[in-house]
């Protein structure tokens with residue numbers, strides 16, 4: 001999906017046009033964008049105090065908003081036109097309400113309230129996104145970050161930093177929506193930088209931008225177009241298995257998170273973890289964190305081959321130890337690994353369906369899409385979708 005500026009303007013235009021049609025022509029309308037993300041390596045490490053290496057995409061969620069004089073909230077999404085206009089109020093935000101897509105913006109409004117931010121009035125808010133639905137490229141995080149940015153800008157909450165917006169998005173996701181995610185997705189959407197990935201230490205939120213200069217290769221995302229059920233509960237279960245493993249390891253070694261362990265330290269103390277399943281989860285968290293640190297070093301040394309090998313190893317660990325892959329995704333990675341010119345390929349995001357991310361030499365991209373497209377259809381019965389992506393900036397105001 002090479003989204004040029006043409007398409008960007010189109011989506012923004014549609015959002016503004018619909019806003020005027022539904023919420024009226026008068027002034028005070030502002031428009032914004034927050035991107036989706038792809039994670040290159042460092043999966044399921046962000047709630048284990050480890051490192052991640054995501055980048056913001058040039059696709060994401062567009063929004064237009066206007067303040068109101070009362071406490072009403074009115075929402076409309078171009079992606080859910082059947083829902084029509086949903087009305088709510090700043091005084092009526094109920095965690096775990098499960099009322100559809102508006103739970104994400106409402107979760108952020110609620111989270112900001114919980115964090116002590118006074119939101120002076122309601123707003124009309126219209127959004128439209130071009131991230132394929134349920135693809136694992138963080139459409140919900142982009143909507144959360146968009147909401148945080150809108151609120152900061154509309155109400156002049158200057159003290160609210162982009163990092164705090166990301167944290168409010170995560171807080172809303174955890175406590176309003178019941179998904180115990182880490183900070184990676186919201187952070188990438190808020191803090192992304194064109195042509196860069198973000199090397200983020202989730203234990204301190206310290207980060208560095210790493211330029212992703214791939215003169216001979218492209219980043220290609222493949223959407224398996226499968227999303228298995230019970231993703232939230234399987235995700236939350238992985239997280240609590242890691243927490244159980246950490247508790248037991250803390251009996252043997254002085255650590256605050258699995259991210260503090262080297263592979264050798266883990267091997268020396270792993271027997272402290274009684275259940276095999278928890279030991280496997282912790283092993284992935286520890287090894288994946290170290291792989292991420294090594295991968296970023298390899299990228300900085302222009303050793304893309306090594307970066308790719310670490311991506312492949314990440315997939316194997318997510319498949320075998322963390323068990324968040326699935327048949328369709330394994331078909332995609334195995335096909336990718338068999339194609340000359342593919343430097344690395346792995347599942348990306350939370351798992352149980354969604355997308356893979358691959359680094360593919362420029363002159364192999366066409367073959368990659370043709371062969372995997374054909375074979376995947378043959379094996380799985382439906383088409384995969386391919387996006388040759390560019391890395392974009394984090395959330396920002398457009399007009």
Ligand code: GLA
Pocket residue numbers: 042043044045046047181182183184185349350351
């Ligand atoms: C989801 C979560 C993130 C992260 C990834 C796995 O995308 O939202 O916080 O845990 O899964 O790396």
